[in-house]
Amino acid sequence: MKEKLILGVDVGGTGMKAxxxxxxxxxxxxxxxxxxxxxxxxxxNIAKGLKQLVEIHNWHGPIGCGFPAIVKDxxxxxxxxxDKSWIGVNIEELFSEATGCPVKVTNDADAAGYAIxxxxxxxxxxxxxxxxxxxxGIGSGLFINQTLIPNSELGHLFFKGDIAEHYCSNxxxxxxxxxxxxxxxxxxxxxxxxxRIFSPNNIILGGGVSKKFDKYEAYLNPRAKVFPTPLRNAxxxxxxxxxxxxx
Ligand code: BGC
Numbered sequence: 001m002k003e004k005l006i007l008g009v010d011v012g013g014t015g016m017k018a019x020x021x022x023x024x025x026x027x028x029x030x031x032x033x034x035x036x037x038x039x040x041x042x043x044x045n046i047a048k049g050l051k052q053l054v055e056i057h058n059w060h061g062p063i064g065c066g067f068p069a070i071v072k073d074x075x076x077x078x079x080x081x082x083d084k085s086w087i088g089v090n091i092e093e094l095f096s097e098a099t100g101c102p103v104k105v106t107n108d109a110d111a112a113g114y115a116i117x118x119x120x121x122x123x124x125x126x127x128x129x130x131x132x133x134x135x136x137g138i139g140s141g142l143f144i145n146q147t148l149i150p151n152s153e154l155g156h157l158f159f160k161g162d163i164a165e166h167y168c169s170n171x172x173x174x175x176x177x178x179x180x181x182x183x184x185x186x187x188x189x190x191x192x193x194x195x196r197i198f199s200p201n202n203i204i205l206g207g208g209v210s211k212k213f214d215k216y217e218a219y220l221n222p223r224a225k226v227f228p229t230p231l232r233n234a235x236x237x238x239x240x241x242x243x244x245x246x247x
Pocket of ligand 1: 068108156
């Protein structure tokens with residue numbers, strides 16, 4: 001899509017956010033508006049939520065959307081923190097119909113990764129770089145230099161008898177009322193596991209809890225350099241818009 005302004009949307013397990021993005025500079029042009037993810041998070045309900053966000057922004061142009069599932073050619077292949085009925089749905093068709101706007105959809109963590117790696121300081125990062133989004137689940141964006149290997153799903157690596165996101169997502173920290181030290185310790189174990197598999201140069205943390213990095217930074221010591229995203233929680237929205245600009 002050749003437009004300079006694209007509405008970026010981030011669909012999460014808990015909230016849905018949208019803001020207008022200048023895809024040349026990567027800057028948000030409006031405030032990001034947030035609504036709670038409609039429950040149950042079925043295709044019909046989330047499409048309604050998207051329509052609401054589009055109306056709030058009075059938007060009629062192209063839309064890029066980050067979605068919390070494996071997404072290939074606009075189709076959802078998994079559904080972990082959303083309704084199971086998403087599997088097999090062509091999200092792009094559904095959302096384009098619901099909004100009357102052209103919509104492109106990618107995995108939410110891949111979207112966050114695009115924003116981090118292609119705008120600002122991320123443009124300088126070389127080698128293997130991994131973006132981890134710590135939220136309801138754990139999403140990942142795996143990059144070689146600035147090239148994405150899509151749908152890496154590292155939060156679903158088998159780890160400690162279950163999948164990793166059931167051990168150290170931010171939702172688990174809240175649910176199990178873990179201290180920063182306890183949760184930081186768990187996250188550190190997972191980062192070491194990723195270190196062993198990929199030997200990344202950098203691991204960049206995203207999601208709301210990346211803003212509180214100073215609270216758990218002291219407990220993280222993998223070989224890779226670890227730091228929080230400079231884009232704070234806006235990376236998913238910005239990167240979703242960037243993704244749509246590729247078409
Ligand atoms: C999903 C991923 C998603 C991540 C973050 C995981 O449960 O499998 O596709 O990127 O949550 O939302």
